[in-house]
Amino acid sequence: MAYKPAEYHPAFEEYSETVYELAEDGVEVIQARIAERLDVSRPAVSEMIRRMQREGLVQVDDEAHISLTDEGEEIATTVVRRHRLAERFLTDVLKLNWADAHHEAGRWEHVISPVVERAMMDLLHDPNTCPHGNPIPGSDYTAPTNARPLADIGTAGGFTVQRIPEELEFAPGQLEFLEQSGLMPGRSGTVMSVSPDGTATVEMDEGTVGVSAYTAERILVTAGD
Numbered sequence: 001m002a003y004k005p006a007e008y009h010p011a012f013e014e015y016s017e018t019v020y021e022l023a024e025d026g027v028e029v030i031q032a033r034i035a036e037r038l039d040v041s042r043p044a045v046s047e048m049i050r051r052m053q054r055e056g057l058v059q060v061d062d063e064a065h066i067s068l069t070d071e072g073e074e075i076a077t078t079v080v081r082r083h084r085l086a087e088r089f090l091t092d093v094l095k096l097n098w099a100d101a102h103h104e105a106g107r108w109e110h111v112i113s114p115v116v117e118r119a120m121m122d123l124l125h126d127p128n129t130c131p132h133g134n135p136i137p138g139s140d141y142t143a144p145t146n147a148r149p150l151a152d153i154g155t156a157g158g159f160t161v162q163r164i165p166e167e168l169e170f171a172p173g174q175l176e177f178l179e180q181s182g183l184m185p186g187r188s189g190t191v192m193s194v195s196p197d198g199t200a201t202v203e204m205d206e207g208t209v210g211v212s213a214y215t216a217e218r219i220l221v222t223a224g225d
Contacts, residue, residue: 010110013079014038015048016057017109019068020076021166024134029066037170077137082117083109084130089120091131098131098175132175133163133185133220144222150200151216153191159221160188168218182206183219 018037022029035045049066052058057072068076086108090101112120121127128139135141147162161183168174178184182204189204198213211219 011048012052012055012057013075013110015052016068016072016076017079017083019058019066020073020080023067025165025167027167030064031066034066079109081137082112084134084136085117085120085124085127086112087130087132088124088127088136092124098179101131102169102175129163129185131185132169133161134166146222147220148223149217150191150202150211150219150221151198151213153200153221153223155191155193158188158190158224160224161185161219161221163220165218165220168215171214174215178215178219180206181209181211183209183211 015034015038018034019029022033022037027033031042031045031049034049035042038045049058049060052072053060056069057075058066058068060066083105086105087101090096090104090108091098094101096104126139127136128141129135135143144162150159150161153159162185164175164178164183164185168178183189183202187204189202192201192203192208194200198216200211200213200216202209202211
């Protein structure tokens with residue numbers, strides 16, 4: 001069944017998108033993680049998952065792990081593609097900062113038509129990632145085979161940022177911090193030291209910055225400058 005953008009309520013689109021992105025980041029897709037990501041109550045998530053099961057959009061296994069059906073996957077990839085394309089347009093063309101672009105793209109993803117989507121792709125010359133390095137579904141993106149968390153780069157090791165996972169995009173203040181610190185895809189830096197609590201001190205063009213263990217364990221980089 002071909003996905004029609006107007007067929008489902010935005011809530012179904014948002015939940016499908018969330019399941020897709022949690023799985024993409026390697027996060028266990030259970031109701032608690034969805035509630036955390038969307039900042040809603042567990043009972044609300046439970047009710048929505050039941051509704052989505054009835055619609056044939058998700059399935060839940062015996063261990064309460066949630067996955068998308070083929071139809072749910074089609075909805076999710078459409079919404080994720082439009083969100084990441086909107087972020088690219090808002091940053092590259094309208095020059096919004098990362099945080100504002102992420103917020104606005106959350107609205108745009110539900111209303112962009114196929115005609116507008118194609119026009120945006122043409123204008124942006126068919127980008128294959130969002131500004132944070134996350135792949136645009138349907139593009140020719142190929143993930144670097146040697147990408148690993150920044151936390152795995154040893155002291156005095158050089159690195160190039162490849163991707164900021166969605167998990168960090170939803171963490172309060174992270175997009176502002178990463179953009180202001182220059183920890184952006186394509187930028188290079190050096191790990192100067194690592195403290196006992198896992199905080200990494202890195203040298204970027206913008207200066208020296210401390211990166212928390214939580215953040216360093218999630219930013220994907222390649223070794224070398």
